[in-house]
Amino acid sequence: MSVASEDFILDTIPQRIEPSSKRGTRRMNVSLIAGFAIIGLLLVAGIVAGFHPPYDPYATGDDPFAAPSAAHWLGTDNLGRDFASRLILSLRTDVLLSLSTCLLAALFGAVIGLTAGYFGGIWDAVSMRVVDGVLAIPGILIALLIRVILGAGSWQLVLAMAVIYTPMMARVMRAPALQLRTREYVAAARIAGIPSWRTVSTHILFNSLSPMLVQAASIASNAVAMEAALSYLGQGIQPPQPSAGRMVFEYQMYMQTDPLLVIAPTVLIVLLSFGWNLIADGFQTYFSLSESDRL
Amino acid sequence: MTNDERRATETTETTRTSPILSVDHVSKRFRIAAERYLTAVNDVSLTVSTGETLGIVGESGCGKSTLAKMIVGLERPDVGEILVNGRPVRGSAGRHRGEGGVQIVFQDPQGSLDPHFRVGASVGEPLLAAGLGRAEIQTRVAEALRMVELDADAARHYPHQFSGGQRQRIAIARALAARPELIVLDEPTSALDVSVQAGVLNILLDLQNRTGTSYLFISHDLSVVAHMSHRVAVIDRGSIVETAPAERIFSDPQHPYTKALVDAIPRI
Numbered sequence: 001m002s003v004a005s006e007d008f009i010l011d012t013i014p015q016r017i018e019p020s021s022k023r024g025t026r027r028m029n030v031s032l033i034a035g036f037a038i039i040g041l042l043l044v045a046g047i048v049a050g051f052h053p054p055y056d057p058y059a060t061g062d063d064p065f066a067a068p069s070a071a072h073w074l075g076t077d078n079l080g081r082d083f084a085s086r087l088i089l090s091l092r093t094d095v096l097l098s099l100s101t102c103l104l105a106a107l108f109g110a111v112i113g114l115t116a117g118y119f120g121g122i123w124d125a126v127s128m129r130v131v132d133g134v135l136a137i138p139g140i141l142i143a144l145l146i147r148v149i150l151g152a153g154s155w156q157l158v159l160a161m162a163v164i165y166t167p168m169m170a171r172v173m174r175a176p177a178l179q180l181r182t183r184e185y186v187a188a189a190r191i192a193g194i195p196s197w198r199t200v201s202t203h204i205l206f207n208s209l210s211p212m213l214v215q216a217a218s219i220a221s222n223a224v225a226m227e228a229a230l231s232y233l234g235q236g237i238q239p240p241q242p243s244a245g246r247m248v249f250e251y252q253m254y255m256q257t258d259p260l261l262v263i264a265p266t267v268l269i270v271l272l273s274f275g276w277n278l279i280a281d282g283f284q285t286y287f288s289l290s291e292s293d294r295l
Numbered sequence: 296m297t298n299d300e301r302r303a304t305e306t307t308e309t310t311r312t313s314p315i316l317s318v319d320h321v322s323k324r325f326r327i328a329a330e331r332y333l334t335a336v337n338d339v340s341l342t343v344s345t346g347e348t349l350g351i352v353g354e355s356g357c358g359k360s361t362l363a364k365m366i367v368g369l370e371r372p373d374v375g376e377i378l379v380n381g382r383p384v385r386g387s388a389g390r391h392r393g394e395g396g397v398q399i400v401f402q403d404p405q406g407s408l409d410p411h412f413r414v415g416a417s418v419g420e421p422l423l424a425a426g427l428g429r430a431e432i433q434t435r436v437a438e439a440l441r442m443v444e445l446d447a448d449a450a451r452h453y454p455h456q457f458s459g460g461q462r463q464r465i466a467i468a469r470a471l472a473a474r475p476e477l478i479v480l481d482e483p484t485s486a487l488d489v490s491v492q493a494g495v496l497n498i499l500l501d502l503q504n505r506t507g508t509s510y511l512f513i514s515h516d517l518s519v520v521a522h523m524s525h526r527v528a529v530i531d532r533g534s535i536v537e538t539a540p541a542e543r544i545f546s547d548p549q550h551p552y553t554k555a556l557v558d559a560i561p562r563i
Contacts, residue, residue, distance in 0.1 A: 187369055188401070191367050192421035206409070207409065
């Protein structure tokens with residue numbers, strides 16, 4: 001099959017699902033816009049400040065527990081490190097961790113779920129029992145197991161969370177595939193001689209995008225909380241690299257005297273999780289509107 | 296020459312070329328429970344010649360659609376053989392290299408076009424599978440759309456921007472784009488308003504005149520089938536009970552079931 005002919009199909013596949021003009025587009029999707037604004041802003045702030053932090057987030061100073069000032073916006077921590085710089089760096093870590101977890105889980109979950117639903121049979125039975133099995137184990141236990149086997153670190157954490165969330169995505173993606181495989185346009189594709197992998201990656205995938213995006217965003221939100229929990233337990237991001245959960249753990253003993261050290265990373269976790277949830281919610285609204293316009 | 300005249304003259308021709316479709320003693324049953332089977336198609340044999348329309352008529356659940364699915368290769372017969380132009384219809388994958396073979400037009404134009412595919416992508420899909428190049432696909436998509444009296448510009452739009460009748464014409468264009476020898480029309484007008492049914496039927500007749508494609512026209516509506524077909528096969532509970540030239544089905548039905556069907560046509 002030539003590359004050119006593939007381009008033709010790709011050109012004619014919509015790059016995004018367009019709601020028709022009547023109602024959907026004119027009403028602002030506040031959740032989606034706010035969600036993307038929060039996550040986008042935090043990501044940009046994290047990346048920009050990662051290259052140009054106000055201070056070196058790892059450099060200790062001789063002024064521990066300094067109050068917020070013009071020089072140190074959020075003061076300094078127990079070792080005299082600039083707290084704002086550390087918070088911004090942990091921001092980048094957390095956004096990237098949740099993003100890569102959600103991408104990995106979406107990729108593997110979609111492949112497993114869509115093929116299980118589409119092909120059915122033994123593959124469906126086996127993969128769905130494995131999914132059931134993984135879902136039955138508490139996520140934090142899986143993460144700890146992987147941490148014991150592979151050691152602690154960022155990529156191990158992403159891998160562990162991908163293992164935890166892939167089954168959720170697979171379960172969600174199986175349902176539309178099961179439903180779509182009986183559609184006549186899928187039958188027409190089979191008659192036309194379109195190979196199964198292409199049918200799954202075009203007809204089935206494109207018509208399953210709405211549950212997929214909603215689920216991916218809510219996985220990202222869960223991953224933020226999971227990362228915070230694991231880092232709080234000391235099993236996630238390792239010192240000296242800052243992460244929000246890790247900071248709550250490190251600074252909790254100074255909570256009485258310097259509550260900002262705990263409050264700020266907590267607010268960060270909530271904000272990130274909230275941002276991803278807004279995106280999930282926004283996707284849901286967006287797709288239900290465009291779907292109803294189609295009818 | 297009107298369509299009816301054409302039909303009349305063609306049915307009087309005695310010499311026909313070798314059949315495009317031959318269905319030979321085909322049966323198919325489905326398991327509905329342990330040790331209980333439903334025989335959907337029971338020992339059906341039929342042939343369709345080049346440029347001919349064979350009508351298949353029978354009530355809902357008589358096995359018409361199962362027969363159609365077997366002919367296009369979506370289902371496998373338990374017993375018997377189906378040959379399209381002398382070649383067996385296997386499994387599902389395509390081996391019609393951009394020309395020939397069987398295509399199908401489904402009943403519901405709502406479900407037969409992917410809502411996320413532009414019309415051009417849907418119509419061009421069989422050609423893409425056949426390994427044709429981009430330019431050729433575009434030319435043939437435009438040509439197929441013109442044949443069903445749609446603008447070539449329609450290729451850039453989405454199915455929901457079209458009416459039911461237009462969508463069914465797009466589905467016909469998809470079948471045509473692959474230049475098949477046989478098109479299975481599975482209740483192609485049942486889901487359409489009466490006002491647009493005639494338009495779609497006339498396009499089908501016109502296309503057959505121009506391209507010589509054979510049709511297997513499946514419907515529960517005897518009057519539509521008789522209008523479209525040269526010969527009509529009547530199916531009752533999975534078996535063909537009578538096959539006759541279209542006009543004779545009306546004037547001289549032989550089988551009691553056919554008589555009942557003819558009597559059931561409302562007359563004004």
